[in-house]
Amino acid sequence: xxxxxxEESLYSSVSLVSASELESELSALKEQIKALKExxxxxxxxxxxxxxxxxxxxxxxxxxxxxxxxxxxxxxxGLWKSRRCKHVNSGICGAWHVSEPEKxxxxxxxxxxxxxxxxxSVIKFPDLCIACPLYEPRRE
Numbered sequence: 593x594x595x596x597x598x599e600e601s602l603y604s605s606v607s608l609v610s611a612s613e614l615e616s617e618l619s620a621l622k623e624q625i626k627a628l629k630e631x632x633x634x635x636x637x638x639x640x641x642x643x644x645x646x647x648x649x650x651x652x653x654x655x656x657x658x659x660x661x662x663x664x665x666x667x668x669x670g671l672w673k674s675r676r677c678k679h680v681n682s683g684i685c686g687a688w689h690v691s692e693p694e695k696x697x698x699x700x701x702x703x704x705x706x707x708x709x710x711x712x713s714v715i716k717f718p719d720l721c722i723a724c725p726l727y728e729p730r731r732e
Contacts, residue, residue: 670722674714678730683715687726696720 674680679687689709690698702717703710712720721727 666722667719670718670720673721673724673727674718676729677714677721677724678728679726680714680730683713685712685714685720687724688712688720 679685684704684706688711690696690712691710693703693710698712698717702713704713714721
């Protein structure tokens with residue numbers, strides 16, 4: 593009796609699954625795994641593309657830092673020359689006439705009109721003096 597009762601209780605908890613149902617579930621799981629792999633591969637591709645972009649940006653930043661440090665040296669040289677050049681009188685460069693200052697990158701507030709000519713205030717824009725071929729030291 594005990595064995596019969598046990599067998600009956602087991603029958604209700606056992607479910608029969610056909611091979612085709614298992615194959616269907618297995619196939620669905622394989623599709624899910626495949627989809628996950630594709631997502632992961634895309635993300636990995638995106639990450640490697642992002643890494644390349646980041647490395648390029650880092651390289652550009654380093655280049656800009658080098659150029660800015662050079663520019664700081666050049667600006668200090670221009671400032672030094674603007675204070676010692678014999679062509680500068682009251683902060684205005686007498687060696688250069690700049691008919692189109694905007695083409696040279698000279699700011700409008702640094703342009704002074706003296707003797708009917710546009711000249712540059714090197715107090716406001718000492719960059720003009722950086723590579724000036726007309727620079728001559730003031731003799732005093």
